[in-house]
Amino acid sequence: MKFSFSTKSKIKIKKTILFVCVQNAGRSQMAEGFFRKYAPEGFEPMSAGTKPTSQLNPLAIQVMNEIGIDISKQRSKDLTEDMIRNSDKIINMGCMEKNFCPTLFIPKVVDWGIDDPKNKPVEEVREIRDEIERRIRELATDISIAEEENNR
Numbered sequence: 001m002k003f004s005f006s007t008k009s010k011i012k013i014k015k016t017i018l019f020v021c022v023q024n025a026g027r028s029q030m031a032e033g034f035f036r037k038y039a040p041e042g043f044e045p046m047s048a049g050t051k052p053t054s055q056l057n058p059l060a061i062q063v064m065n066e067i068g069i070d071i072s073k074q075r076s077k078d079l080t081e082d083m084i085r086n087s088d089k090i091i092n093m094g095c096m097e098k099n100f101c102p103t104l105f106i107p108k109v110v111d112w113g114i115d116d117p118k119n120k121p122v123e124e125v126r127e128i129r130d131e132i133e134r135r136i137r138e139l140a141t142d143i144s145i146a147e148e149e150n151n152r
Contacts, residue, residue, distance in 0.1 A: 014042055014043060014044045015042060015043050015044070015088040016043070016044055016045070016046050016086060016087045016088055017035055017039075017043060017044070017045050017046070017087065017088065017089045017090075017091065017139070017143075018045075018046050018047070018048065018083055018084070018087035018089070018090045018091070019031040019032055019035070019045060019046070019047040019048075019091050019093060020047065020048055020049065020050070020079055020090060020091070020092050020093065020109070021047075021049055021092065021093040021094065021095075021116070022049055022050050022051050022095065022100045022101065022116075023049050023051060023052060023053045023076065023118070024047055024048050024049025024052040024053070024076040024077060024079075025049070025052070025053045025055070025056050025057045025060070025076055025118070026056070026057040026059075026060040026116060026117040026118060026125075026128075027060075027093035027094065027114050027116065027117065027128065027132060028047035028048070028049065028093050029047055029056055029057075029060055029071050029074050029076075030060055030063075030064055030071065030128075030129055030132045031045070031047060031091070031093060031132050031135075031136060032045040032046065032047040032071070032074060033045075033064055033069045033070075033071040033074070034069065034132060034133050034136040034137075035136050035139070035140070036069075037069060038136055038137055038140040039140060039143075040140055040143050040144045040147060042147070043088075043143060046077075046083060046087070047074070047077070048077045048078060048079040048080070048083055049076055049077070049078070049079060050079050050100040050101070051100045052076035052077055052078055053076050054076070055076070056071065056072070056074065056075075056076065057117055057118060057125075059117060059120070059122055059125045060117055060125065060129075062122070062125075063122065063125050063126050063129045064129065066126075067129075067133075089110070090108070090109045090110065091109070091110045091111075091112060091139075092109045092110065092111045092112065093112055093114050093132075094111070094112060094113045094114045094115065094116065095111075112135060114128060114131055114132060114135075115128055117129075
């Protein structure tokens with residue numbers, strides 16, 4: 001019996017976009033959920049925090065469910081050196097605790113400066129969600145354009 005293997009097949013390695021904030025409980029989790037929906041092919045989201053909490057912000061879960069995105073299974077994660085090293089782009093959602101701000105620990109990070117939904121009424125959390133969605137759509141478009149240009 002003979003086996004033949006094609007050496008022409010390309011292994012596709014996904015590129016990671018890392019969304020960070022302090023607690024990894026609201027903004028970065030919403031960004032991960034939106035990027036999973038809007039990500040160009042070959043890209044995946046990840047989120048983490050410098051001081052993660054034990055549970056996601058219930059209002060973040062609620063407002064994402066309102067628009068059909070379930071982030072309830074996502075978990076807060078510690079930001080690690082491997083995450084930083086293996087990410088193609090790192091976006092800081094904004095800082096509420098200056099001593100734990102991801103921009104202190106991460107070089108070349110893009111800071112979006114989005115308000116923290118923690119302890120905010122649901123109406124404000126919806127506004128934060130909508131701002132994150134707008135930025136994620138813009139990011140996905142920019143990535144798609146850059147990928148097209150790189151493939152020319």
